[in-house]
Amino acid sequence: MSDTVETAARTAPAAVIVGIDGPSGTGKSSTSKAVAAKLGLRYLDTGAQYRAITWWMLSNGIDVNDAAAVAEAAGKPEIVSGTDPSAPTITVDGADAAGPIRTQEVTSAVSAVSAVPEIRTRLTELQRAIAAEAPAGIVVEGRDIGTTVLPDADLKIFLTASAEARAARRSGELKGKEATDLAATQAALVKRDAADSGRKTSPLAKAGDAVEVDTTELTLDQVIECVVTLIEERRSA
Numbered sequence: 001m002s003d004t005v006e007t008a009a010r011t012a013p014a015a016v017i018v019g020i021d022g023p024s025g026t027g028k029s030s031t032s033k034a035v036a037a038k039l040g041l042r043y044l045d046t047g048a049q050y051r052a053i054t055w056w057m058l059s060n061g062i063d064v065n066d067a068a069a070v071a072e073a074a075g076k077p078e079i080v081s082g083t084d085p086s087a088p089t090i091t092v093d094g095a096d097a098a099g100p101i102r103t104q105e106v107t108s109a110v111s112a113v114s115a116v117p118e119i120r121t122r123l124t125e126l127q128r129a130i131a132a133e134a135p136a137g138i139v140v141e142g143r144d145i146g147t148t149v150l151p152d153a154d155l156k157i158f159l160t161a162s163a164e165a166r167a168a169r170r171s172g173e174l175k176g177k178e179a180t181d182l183a184a185t186q187a188a189l190v191k192r193d194a195a196d197s198g199r200k201t202s203p204l205a206k207a208g209d210a211v212e213v214d215t216t217e218l219t220l221d222q223v224i225e226c227v228v229t230l231i232e233e234r235r236s237a
């Protein structure tokens with residue numbers, strides 16, 4: 001190694017890998033995007049990938065409750081995630097999937113598809129490859145990032161919030177579009193949490209070394225600030 005290369009290797013900050021997990025509506029996406037943008041990191045929404053593969057299954061007439069059929073088709077769709085935090089993208093076989101993956105139909109089917117081990121193996125490999133290619137580092141959000149996808153992450157965060165707060169946040173988003181009933185939103189969210197936490201393969205769970213942040217009484221800005229501070233502390237340690 002030449003002197004110049006050695007010096008560059010010593011002075012360039014090492015890539016920082018951050019995993020943010022937690023149930024729906026705890027603020028994973030908003031926090032991860034903002035933190036990544038502030039610190040010049042890439043951003044990966046793994047939930048969008050599970051939603052994208054679910055959308056493909058539904059569009060191709062696969063019964064999402066038939067685990068064998070889902071497993072057989074797991075390798076077929078090509079999922080591509082754009083990791084710019086200010087404009088994240090997701091395509092399936094080259095088609096923009098950002099809109100279709102947010103429908104109630106996909107939301108209701110995604111837990112069944114994401115419980116299939118072949119689906120998880122495929123997406124976990126893709127997620128690790130994306131994280132490995134991020135030059136300055138990446139914030140990856142999901143359900144099993146700290147436990148399974150990136151167990152050696154520099155920082156693991158587990159976001160929580162009361163079911164009431166999470167439902168209120170979600171119905172705020174859905175207003176004027178689909179469901180606006182708060183009780184129904186909360187029931188659907190609790191049901192999805194139970195399915196995600198109860199599956200056999202890499203369930204939604206807090207890693208032993210994750211920092212838990214309860215966002216119920218915090219503003220989004222406070223959560224962002226908290227995570228930025230934790231990353232800076234790890235970087236300077």
Ligand SMILES: Nc1ncnc2c1ncn2[C@@H]1O[C@H](COP(=O)(O)OP(=O)(O)O)[C@@H](O)[C@H]1O
Nearest residue numbers: 024025026027028029030169173215218219220
């Ligand atoms: N701490 C917070 N306080 C109030 N609203 C929040 C907070 N965090 C996120 N939100 C809002 O709640 C909704 C869900 O947040 P999101 O980041 O999509 O959660 P998740 O990715 O965990 O499902 C969004 O509309 C977001 O703006």
Ligand SMILES: Nc1ccn([C@@H]2O[C@H](COP(=O)(O)OP(=O)(O)O)[C@@H](O)[C@H]2O)c(=O)n1
Nearest residue numbers: 024025046047048050110111114142143144
């Ligand atoms: N790492 C991940 C991310 C999401 N998922 C699945 O994908 C679904 C959608 O994730 P999401 O992050 O888009 O969900 P929201 O919290 O945004 O509602 C979850 O309910 C899980 O079933 C998963 O199994 N593992």
